[in-house]
Each structure stands twice: as C-alpha cells, then as structure tokens.
Amino acid sequence: MENFDWLLQGFAEAATPMNLMYAVIGVLLGTAVGVLPGIGPAMTVALLLPITYNVSPSAAFIMFAGIFYGGMYGGSTTSILLNTPGESSSVITAIEGNKMAKAGRAAQALATAAIGSFVAGTIGTILLAAFAPAISRFAVTLGAPSYLAIMLFALVAVTAVLGSSKLRGAISLVLGLSIGIVGIDFLTGQPRATFGIPQLADGIDIVVIAVAIFALGEALWVAAHLRRKPADVIPVGRPWMGRDDWRRSWKPWLRGTAFGFPFGALPAGGAELPTFLSYITEKKLSKHPEEFGKGAIEGVAGPEAANNASAAGTLVPMLSLGLPTNATAAVMLTAFVSYGIQPGPTLFEKEPLLIWTLIASLFIGNFLLLVLNLPLAPLWAKLLRTPRPYLYAGILFFATLGAFAVNIQPLDLALLLIFGLLGLMMRRFGLPVLPLIIGVILGPRIERQLRQSLQLGGGDWSSLFTEPVAIITYVCMAILLLIPLVLRLLHRDEESLLIVEDDKDQREKAQA
Amino acid sequence: MSAPEQDLPEAEQPETPERDVDYAQYLVVAVLALVGGFLVYSAMTLSEGFAKVDPVGPKFFPMVLGVAALVLAAILAIAIPRGSKGEADAGEDVDPNAPGDWRTVGLLIALFVAMIVLVNPVGWVITSTFFFGGAATILGSKHYVRNFVIGLILALASFYAFYSGLGIPLPAGILDGIL
Amino acid sequence: MIVIGYTADTFGKAALDAGIAEARVRDTDVLVINSTAGDSYVDAAFAQPAQVRDVRARLSTCGVPFELEQPVGVYAADALLEAMSRPEAELLVIGLKHRNPVGKLLLGSVSQQVLLECPKPVLAVKPDEA
Numbered sequence: 080m081e082n083f084d085w086l087l088q089g090f091a092e093a094a095t096p097m098n099l100m101y102a103v104i105g106v107l108l109g110t111a112v113g114v115l116p117g118i119g120p121a122m123t124v125a126l127l128l129p130i131t132y133n134v135s136p137s138a139a140f141i142m143f144a145g146i147f148y149g150g151m152y153g154g155s156t157t158s159i160l161l162n163t164p165g166e167s168s169s170v171i172t173a174i175e176g177n178k179m180a181k182a183g184r185a186a187q188a189l190a191t192a193a194i195g196s197f198v199a200g201t202i203g204t205i206l207l208a209a210f211a212p213a214i215s216r217f218a219v220t221l222g223a224p225s226y227l228a229i230m231l232f233a234l235v236a237v238t239a240v241l242g243s244s245k246l247r248g249a250i251s252l253v254l255g256l257s258i259g260i261v262g263i264d265f266l267t268g269q270p271r272a273t274f275g276i277p278q279l280a281d282g283i284d285i286v287v288i289a290v291a292i293f294a295l296g297e298a299l300w301v302a303a304h305l306r307r308k309p310a311d312v313i314p315v316g317r318p319w320m321g322r323d324d325w326r327r328s329w330k331p332w333l334r335g336t337a338f339g340f341p342f343g344a345l346p347a348g349g350a351e352l353p354t355f356l357s358y359i360t361e362k363k364l365s366k367h368p369e370e371f372g373k374g375a376i377e378g379v380a381g382p383e384a385a386n387n388a389s390a391a392g393t394l395v396p397m398l399s400l401g402l403p404t405n406a407t408a409a410v411m412l413t414a415f416v417s418y419g420i421q422p423g424p425t426l427f428e429k430e431p432l433l434i435w436t437l438i439a440s441l442f443i444g445n446f447l448l449l450v451l452n453l454p455l456a457p458l459w460a461k462l463l464r465t466p467r468p469y470l471y472a473g474i475l476f477f478a479t480l481g482a483f484a485v486n487i488q489p490l491d492l493a494l495l496l497i498f499g500l501l502g503l504m505m506r507r508f509g510l511p512v513l514p515l516i517i518g519v520i521l522g523p524r525i526e527r528q529l530r531q532s533l534q535l536g537g538g539d540w541s542s543l544f545t546e547p548v549a550i551i552t553y554v555c556m557a558i559l560l561l562i563p564l565v566l567r568l569l570h571r572d573e574e575s576l577l578i579v580e581d582d583k584d585q586r587e588k589a590q591a
Numbered sequence: 592m593s594a595p596e597q598d599l600p601e602a603e604q605p606e607t608p609e610r611d612v613d614y615a616q617y618l619v620v621a622v623l624a625l626v627g628g629f630l631v632y633s634a635m636t637l638s639e640g641f642a643k644v645d646p647v648g649p650k651f652f653p654m655v656l657g658v659a660a661l662v663l664a665a666i667l668a669i670a671i672p673r674g675s676k677g678e679a680d681a682g683e684d685v686d687p688n689a690p691g692d693w694r695t696v697g698l699l700i701a702l703f704v705a706m707i708v709l710v711n712p713v714g715w716v717i718t719s720t721f722f723f724g725g726a727a728t729i730l731g732s733k734h735y736v737r738n739f740v741i742g743l744i745l746a747l748a749s750f751y752a753f754y755s756g757l758g759i760p761l762p763a764g765i766l767d768g769i770l
Numbered sequence: 771m772i773v774i775g776y777t778a779d780t781f782g783k784a785a786l787d788a789g790i791a792e793a794r795v796r797d798t799d800v801l802v803i804n805s806t807a808g809d810s811y812v813d814a815a816f817a818q819p820a821q822v823r824d825v826r827a828r829l830s831t832c833g834v835p836f837e838l839e840q841p842v843g844v845y846a847a848d849a850l851l852e853a854m855s856r857p858e859a860e861l862l863v864i865g866l867k868h869r870n871p872v873g874k875l876l877l878g879s880v881s882q883q884v885l886l887e888c889p890k891p892v893l894a895v896k897p898d899e900a
Contacts, residue, residue, distance in 0.1 A: 115811070116811060132759075133759070161811070161812070163811070244675075246663070246666060246667060246670065246675070249659075249663055250619065250623060250663050250667065253623070253626075253656060253659050253660050253663055254622075254623075254626065254660075256652075256656050257626050257630060257656050257657075257660065260630065260652060260653050260656065264637075264649040266649065267637075267648070267649045269637055269649055271633060271634075271637065271649065271653060272629070272630065272633050272653070299696050299699060299700075302692070302695050302696055302699055302729075302730055303691040303692045303693060303695060303696045304691060304692065305692070305695075305730070305731065305808075460812070463810065463811040463812040464810050464811075464812050464813070464814070465810055465811075466732060466807070466809035466810045467730065467731075467809050467810060467811075468726075468727045468728075468730035468731050468732035468738075468809060469727055469732065469741065471726070471730055472723050472726035472727040472730060472732075472738075472742075473723070473745075475699070475703075475722070475723075475726050476719060476722060476723045476726070476742075476745055479703075479706065479719070479722065480719070480749050480753075483710065483715075483761070484753060484759050484761065487759070487760075487761070487762065489707050489708070489710055489711055492703075492706065492707045492710070493707050496700070496703050496704070496707065500700070501622075503696070504618065504619065504622070507615075507691070508613075508615070508616050508618070508619050509676065510619070526652045731807075731809065732809065733845055
C-alpha cells in the first residue's frame with residue numbers, strides 16, 4: 080500500500096527534533112487558547128500566519144494542526160471546571176462535566192474528556208489517512224466543470240445552511256468574494272478595484288485579511304463587551320478514572336467518534352451538531368438516565384469524543400479537496416495559499432511528503448495532548464487567572480506585529496484596521512464570518528475555474544453541465560437551497576425536528 | 592408525538608407587539624451599497640476581454656458581485672424595519688446583553704491610527720511599547736507602570752526575535768544605531 | 771463601623787476574625803468588602819456563593835450587626851479606601867501578605883497602597899502560623 084509507505088515517511092519526517100518541537104509548541108499553544116474563553120484556534124493560527132513567510136511549510140502546518148487539536152482539548156477543561164465553554168464546541172460538555180465537577184468528580188470528568196479526545200482523535204486521524212487520499216484521487220479525475228460545481232456547492236452549503244440567517248450569510252459571502260476581486264485580472268492583466276495603489280496589484284494579502292477578521296475584529300468586539308464578574312472555578316487534582324468510569328466511558332467514546340467524524344467532513348456540519356446528537360444518544364442509551372443533568376460521565380465522554388472526531392473530519396475536505404468547512408480550516412488553507420501551494424485534489428500528488436508529515440504529526444500531536452493534559456490540568460486552570468486587559472492587548476500586539484512583518488509597510492496596518500473594523504461590524508450585526516473568509520479564498524479560484532472551463536468548452540455555457548458529477552452536485556445544491564422552503568410550506572421549523580426529541584423527554588420528566 | 596411538534600413552531604416565533612428594530616443595521620446596508628456601487632462602476636471601466644473563447648471576461652465577476660451586493664442591500668434595507676436582526680456574536684467571553692462599550696473601541700482605534708502613522712518614523716520598539724501599554728490601559732488595567740513595562744519587554748523581544756530568528760528587520764526609527 | 775477587607779483565603783479569614791473581635795470591643799458594626807477587579811476569568815480572592823454563605827454564617831453568629839458587599843470592577847485598594855471615606859468608618863482591618871520588592875513591582879501591593887493612603891487607622895493582621 081503506497082499510502083502506508085508515505086505515512087511511515089511522514090512519521091520519520093514528523094519525528095525530527097525540529098518538527099517535534101513545533102508539535103509541542105503547537106499543542107501547548109492550542110490547549111492554552113482552548114482553555115481561555117474568547118480566544119480560539121482560528122484566531123491563534125491567524126495570528127501565527129506571518130511565520131509562514133519564514134518557516135518551512137511542514138513545520139508551520141505541524142504547529143497549526145497541533146493548535147487545532149489542542150484547542151479541542153483545552154476547551155473541555157474550561158467547560159468542566161468553569162461551566163463556561165472554552166470553545167463553542169464544548170458547550171455540551173459543560174452540562175454534565177460541570178455538574179460532575181461540582182459533585183467532586185472533576186478528576187474523572189477531565190480524564191474521560193482527555194482520553195475520549197485521544198481515542199476519537201486517533202481514530203479520526205486514521206480515517207482521515209484512509210479517506211482523504213482516496214477522495215483526492217477521485218477528485219483529480221474530475222474535470223474543471225465538476226470541480227467548479229463542488230466549489231460552488233461548498234459556498235452555498237456554508238452560506239445557506241450554517242447560521243440562522245441566509246440573508247446575512249449571503250451578505251458575508253458577497254463581501255468576501257468582493258475582497259477577492261481586488262488585484263490584477265489574471266487573464267487580461269487589468270487592475271481591478273485597486274484604487275490606483277500599486278501595492279494592491281497582487282490583491283490584498285490574505286494573511287492580513289485573516290488576521291484582521293479573526294484576531295482584530297474579535298479583540299475589538301470583546302473590548303466592547305468585557306464581562307466583569309469572575310466565574311466560579313472548581314479546584315481539581317490530577318485527572319484519573321476508576322474502573323467503573325472506564326466501563327461506562329468506552330462505548331460513548333466510540334459512538335461519539337462515529338457522530339463527530341462524518342459531520343466534521345461535511346461542508347456544513349460543524350462541531351456543535353454532533354456533540355448535541357451524541358449527548359442525546361448517550362442519554363437515551365444510558366443505563367443510568369437519572370444521572371443526566373446531575374453529572375453522568377457518558378454525557379462528557381460522548382460529546383468530547385464527538386468534537387475531537389469532528390476536528391479530524393474537518394481535515395478531510397480541506398486536504399483532499401481544498402474546501403474549508405470551519406474557520407480554523409479556512410485559516411489553515413490561507414497558510415497553504417500563502418506558501419504558494421495550491422490547495423485542492425492535486426495536493427496529495429504534488430506535495431505528498433508535506434501532507435503525510437502533517438497527518439503523521441496529527442497522531443503524534445494527539446498523543447502529546449493526552450500526555451500533557453492529564454498531569455497538567457490544574458495548571459491550565461491557573462492560566463485562567465490572566466487579566467483580560469493583558470490578554471487582549473496581547474492579541475492586538477501580535478496582530479499588528481504579524482500584519483506589519485509581512486511587508487514592513489504601514490499600508491498593511493491600515494488594511495488591518497479597515498478589515499478589523501469590518502470584522503467588528505460583522506460581529507455586531509450577526510454576519511457570519513466563515514462565508515466571508517471562504518469567499519476570499521474560493522472566490523478567485525471559482526472565477527478562474529469558470530473562465531477556464533468556458534475556455535475549454537469553447538465558450539459554450541452548457542459545457543459546464545457536461546460531466547455527471549457536476550450535474551449531481553448542482554442538483555444537491557438546489558435541494559439544499561429548497562429544503563427550507565419546503566419545510567416552511569409544511570409549517571415546520573428546521574430546528575424543531577431536532578428539538579422534538581429532547582423536548583419530549585423533558586415533558587415526560589415534568590409529568591413523572 | 593404530534594402535540595409537541597405543533598406547539599413548537601409557535602413557541603419558536605413569538606409575536607412581540609412592539610417591533611425591536613435595530614436601525615444600526617443600516618450601516619451594513621450602506622457598506623453593501625458602497626461596495627456594490629463601486630464594483631459595478633469599476634467593472635464598467637474595464638475593457639472587454641480580448642480572447643474570443645472568454646465570453647465571461649474580466650467584467651463578469653465584478654459586475655455580478657456588484658449587482659448582488661446592491662440587491663442584498665435593498666433586501667436588507669427592507670427587512671430591517673420589519674424587525675430582522677442579526678444575532679450579535681455571542682463569543683465565549685462576551686455578555687451580549689450589555690450595551691457595547693464603544694468608547695473603549697474608539698480609543699483603541701485612535702491608538703491604532705497613531706501606530707500606523709508613527710511606526711516607520713519612530714520605530715517599532717517605541718510605538719509598539721506604547722501600543723501595548725496603551726491598549727492594556729484602555730482595556731481597564733490600572734497598573735500603568737506594569738502595562739508599559741510588559742509592552743517594552745514584548746517590543747524588544749519581538750524586535751530581536753524577528754531580526755535574528757526570522758531575518759525580518761523591523762524599523763528601528765529614531766533608535767536606529769542604538770538597537 | 772469597622773471595615774474589613776476580605777479575600778477568600780487565610781489572610782481574609784485572619785482579617786475577618788480580627789475585625790469581628792475589634793467590633794465587639796468597640797461595640798460597633800462591621801462592613802465586609804470583598805471586591806474583584808473583574809479582569810480575569812478566575813479570581814481566587816473573590817468569594818463564590820458557597821464561600822459567601824460561610825462568611826455570612828460566621829458573621830451572623832458573631833454578635834455584631836454586619837453588611838457584606840462584593841463590588842465588581844474596582845481595584846481592591848480603591849474599594850477599601852472608598853469605604854473608609856464614609857464618615858462612620860473608624861478602622862480598616864486587612865490581612866497582610868508578605869511580598870518581596872520584585873513581587874510588589876510586578877504584582878502590586880494592595881496593602882502597601884492602603885496603608886499609605888488611608889487617612890484613618892489601619893489594622894494589618896497576619897494569619898496564625900499554626
């Protein structure tokens with residue numbers, strides 16, 4: 080199996096001292112930002128993007144992947160100890176985890192979260208290593224029209240399905256696509272939307288946009304809303320679990336992984352949904368349903384496994400097709416673009432060593448996270464004592480440092496500020512951020528694909544619909560767009576389909 | 592099974608007698624209109640593509656996007672008075688019910704502009720020290736000396752780290768020759 | 771009125787005990803202040819609901835009228851000095867934590883600021899070595 084050889088080579092590469100060091104830095108950083116509410120892996124990777132100008136791609140990606148996985152681990156620590164999720168995907172963990180902590184079982188909650196994350200992450204990465212190359216190989220055989228269709232589908236999925244308002248998703252998308260227009264037209268050489276500024280001829284540096292939207296916009300928004308009252312933290316010793324806890328945890332771990340991975344891989348899945356589904360499932364299947372709501376270990380094991388598996392799943396479309404399905408993946412794709420590596424199905428063919436080193440380091444990173452998180456959990460809790468003014472001043476500092484270091488020109492700082500204000504505006508008015516960044520990344524590629532497809536098809540629009548995959552994708556896209564209309568006709572709300580189950584449970588409980 | 596489902600749609604959309612209209616969203620409309628208008632204008636000033644098999648040409652995308660932006664602006668402008676509101680980002684550390692502390696944001700922006708103007712002439716170290724210290728102070732930390740000391744440490748560390756580690760010389764400004 | 775600067779640790783407990791004793795001697799009431807700057811996610815000195823209950827229980831059995839305030843978003847020294855500026859406040863009781871000069875520079879010293887700036891008497895106590 081050729082892939083296995085590549086994986087072994089990847090391990091050899093990833094295990095070099097330099098790369099191991101980056102892996103350790105990555106997972107430590109990732110856990111730290113996962114623990115701290117308000118700062119996340121997406122923002123951290125964005126802040127670190129400028130290092131891509133000076134560090135080898137494999138080192139940079141190893142670090143970013145470490146941050147990505149680490150964020151998932153760190154978030155659960157805060158959820159359990161503080162009842163405040165460190166990451167939005169850890170919201171469900173907080174329900175049972177914090178109750179367990181209040182009942183004096185914080186150590187077990189942390190242990191099941193960490194071990195479950197490890198199990199899910201490892202299985203998820205194995206699945207990633209198995210599926211991504213296969214999908215990639217299939218995708219390479221697709222012609223330009225099909226690939227165009229898939230990219231459009233990703234745009235539509237992210238815009239129309241995620242988030243509560245399609246109008247606002249569309250607005251974000253259009254803004255993102257517009258930003259992508261700035262620059263010289265690749266076919267005719269004319270400058271478009273460059274305002275006569277020569278430095279904009281290459282387009283607005285995507286690093287600056289990522290840092291502005293994710294880091295600066297977020298920092299300014301939080302600055303406008305700093306919360307004041309500190310939360311109740313539960314002191315805890317080293318995490319560990321008793322035999323009974325193991326017995327009750329291992330199946331939820333596996334079920335959670337099964338939920339998380341597919342959702343992570345789908346363009347509109349995300350991590351919140353599988354964790355929610357895992358929680359409901361565990362509640363239904365549990366032999367101790369009365370414990371749910373008071374601290375049931377299955378309610379921590381399942382969702383935590385789900386969110387880590389979904390993180391691994393997110394990497395499948397990112398590596399095999401070059402399609403980002405969440406914010407961190409989008410920022411990591413930005414790094415690819417910044418290195419001049421073309422993301423997409425050809426990635427496995429053109430840069431096999433890089434990709435397999437990345438995958439190998441995911442395994443290593445996962446292992447490091449388990450080893451580092453179990454003994455260090457009380458230490459991470461101490462991190463929460465950092466005063467917020469310093470945290471956010473630090474974010475602002477690193478954002479300006481990064482953006483400035485790209486080209487040492489104040490223009491980039493001005494752009495950073497402008498787009499940072501855009502990011503602030505988006506957060507204030509509920510415009511989702513993901514469609515914008517996907518628009519910036521995919522916009523130019525879609526335009527290029529479209530024009531090239533038409534060129535190859537001799538200028539004939541119907542040539543876009545010649546390939547079967549293209550047709551199927553367009554049909555799926557149409558279905559996605561029409562489902563909400565159909566549901567509305569049947570007088571049902573989309574979310575009510577999911578809430579029905581849980582609501583019924585609660586009514587039964589209330590009557591019992 | 593049917594009873595809970597029928598209850599839910601009504602529960603999901605309660606009728607509020609007074610509309611909670613968020614007029615500030617017209618800012619978004621303005622931005623969209625600006626972007627859209629600009630794109631359409633710039634698309635019209637581009638010359639046609641000269642490749643015969645490029646029926647799309649460089650004008651197509653900007654034009655489509657410009658029109659889309661204007662259309663969305665119009666839709667949003669109509670939707671706002673009907674109570675359409677975006678959900679303000681409830682990040683993990685944010686209390687979305689509290690009114691925004693825009694004075695803090697304004698001060699931070701002013702600090703930023705000062706940095707943009709001063710960074711090249713005065714140098715990275717000094718401007719970023721004041722940037723960090725100023726930002727920490729604006730954000731509420733009253734330990735003034737400590738704020739600037741930490742800023743200075745970060746500024747010097749980043750200056751030397753970028754120079755020796757990554758080979759990027761950040762501007763030394765008026766400290767040129769001393770550092 | 772005796773003002774007690776309370777923190778959720780042994781220093782605060784020492785201050786609480788000393789303050790209550792003083793209030794009994796002087797036959798006056800007690801104002802306990804436990805403030806937080808609201809800067810960090812976690813503030814170990816801020817009394818959480820369970821601890822607040824314990825403190826209130828202790829105060830209600832001590833025999834003097836009491837009040838417990840938990841101001842949020844102010845610095846400890848400012849909160850205590852503000853309380854001391856009230857006309858009925860006669861004595862401030864705080865727990866003293868030893869900080870070396872470097873610690874004082876980096877972390878600040880509430881006790882130092884209060885001792886130097888408070889115009890009325892300050893009683894600084896240390897917890898029992900035992």
